[in-house]
Amino acid sequence: MFPLKPAAVAVSLLLLTTACSEAPQNMTQQTGTTVENAVVSVADIQAESAKANELFEEIFMDGVMRSPMFQSYLGIKDDQDKWDDLSDAVAEEELEIAKAHLEKVLAIDPAKLDKQTYVSWLLMKQRLENEIEDFKWRHYSYPVNQMFGMHSGVASMLINQHRIDDVTDAEAYIARLNALPLLFEQLAENLKIRAEKGIMAPKFVYPYAISDSRNIISGAPFDEGESSVLFADFTKKVMRLDIDQSQYEGLISAATTALLESVKPAYEGLIETLQELEQQADTRDGVWKFPDGEAFYNNALKRTTTTNLTASEIHEIGLQEVARIHDEMRGIMAQVNFEGTLQDFFEYMRNNDEFVYPDTAEGREQYIADATALIDVMRGRLDELFITKPKADLIVKAVEPFREKSAGKAFYQPPSMDGSRPGVYYANLYDMASMPSYQMEALAYHEGIPGHHMQLAIQQELEGIPSFRKFGRYTAYTEGWGLYTELLPKEIGFYQDPYSDFGRLAMELWRAVRLVVDTGIHAKQWTREQGIEFYVKNTPNAEADARKMVERHIVMPSQATAYKIGMLKILELREKAKQELGDRFDIRQFHDVVLANGPVPLNILEQFVDEYIQSAQAQ
Secondary structure (H helix, E strand, O other): OOOOOOOOOOHHOOOOOOOOOOOOOOOOOOOOOOOOOOHHHHHHHHHHHHHHHHHHHHHHHHHHHOOOOHHHHOOOOOOOOOOOOOOOHHHHHHHHHHHHHHHHEEEEOOHOHHHHHHHHHHHHHHHHHHHHHHHHHOOOOOEOOOOOOOHHOOOOOHHHHOOOOOOHHHHHHHHHHHHHHHHHHHHHHHHHHHHOOOOOOOOOHHHHHHHHHHHEEEEEEOOOOOEHHHHHHHHHHOOOOOHHHHHHHHHHHHHHHHHHHHHHHHHHHHHHHHHHHHHHHOOOOHHOEEEEEEEEHHHHHHHHHHHOOHHHHHHHHHHHHHHHHHHHHHHHHOOOOOOOOOEEEEEEHHEEEOOOOOOHHHHHHHHHHHHHHHHHHHHHHHOOOOOOOOOOOEEEEEHHHHOOOOOEEEEEEEOOOOOOOOOOEEEEOHHHHHHHHHHHHHHHHOOOOOOOHHHHHHHHOOOOHHHHOOOOOOHHHHHHHHHHHHHHHHHOOOOOHHHHHHHHHHHHHHHHHHHHHHHHHHHOOOOOOHHHHOOOOOOOOOHHHHHHEEEEEEEHHHHHHHHHHHHHHHHHHHHHHHHHHHOOOHHHHHHHHHHHOOOHHHHHHHHHHHHHHHHHHHH
């Protein structure tokens, strides 16, 4: 998965279209012909398109420069001594800014835009309309939870995005440490506002968040033992600088003071707030418990899937896909001569130690090495499948110890905007039994190549489209592509080991079950235990996996429905192109159509594919 970030202005900008709503219904453009009996000249099209793209860039960069955290994610250092402002007052200001931006976008004449700019206009218009419309739901989230949040996000950002190339960068890092108390005061206020509105995470969430927070302030200089994660990160980065000993000692001393006098009390205050909220929390899991929870969830599904599918329809699609994949798995059982039921086979795969890497440092190193090797082999076959390929490099890393206990199974971090930081496939090796070797192949393809790295790195490197499209996200598109690319290598001869192919099916099955359980919890009032039971009964994954996944459903309503819905749409469009083009179908051209325009809602993607079919037929 591509991880969702905390609900700061910075990070919401990064995901401006992650939860975008229903896509525009029509992208047919008449430019270059006649519109209402008036000829639109090429000069008019060029002028209006240039004006529109300049506006799109202005809107995007305006958002970036209001957000120090988003700047860091993009590799921009202008405000790297600051955090975002999480206050409700700033949220109100953002609403007014969105309204002003929408007025400017609506002043553009869409009849005078070239095709690509017209698509950008539609997407920007809808993005702003959605932002304005969804303002009423701004508190319908859990800004601190076991999956993501400011409590872990600030440390992750300092470690992974805050580069220290000189003394100024180091001083900015220290300034951010000293600014944590205000940031966490705003975060606590956000949590209390939600509590007053009846929007609180279930009780099980709080021990995770409290534990993660305590991990940040464990170790030197907070107490005896090894260096804490932030102190170790700062020290390592500063040691690489070409500075004299006195400068080095001064920076280390200032960082130590900041950690003790700012970071420690900030986290202690947040922990106290979380402990208070834990006492108030109940065990109801779905968002149906919120005021207008049903309306919120329906809106969330629309934004996540970029479709009009209802919760009941998504639930039924999930059940059908579970049944289909179970049948394919029975074929694998026959291939390996396994005797017994499908549940027996699940039990065998779940408990067979031959599929588990050693729970040691050497075992973890070997996992990273093997995952890297799989990606390298796939990299050598890309010319068979793709025309456009990413320039940015990709590396494989283990999730850092301070967040591995609560982080997801695997995720991808895109490269920096300037290419100085590679894309990263993070594998969570906290529990080696949860990362069986038979799933390694599909997982590496999904998070790395040809999955998220292909799509997201190419997206950032695209030329001729505005930045908001390069850095935007549509979850159904992005995660649909990731799941599609688990299947794609099989079609060119990968997954030769039947157990590895079973792993591919197991991961697809996992995403199909997500459709059932997400809608079950949030629309059908399932409990956490019912969701866990459905996973355990219908998948080969360990119960610990099921528990973690259900807990993710609970704190990220609708998000997990995007994968299977997106994959099914991409496969549907590919089959449509194959059927209509026959021998003229080229898988490389199809993938270019999918990737070379950046992320779009699923029905816009369908129109791109329809145009590709018409163009190929004409040729």
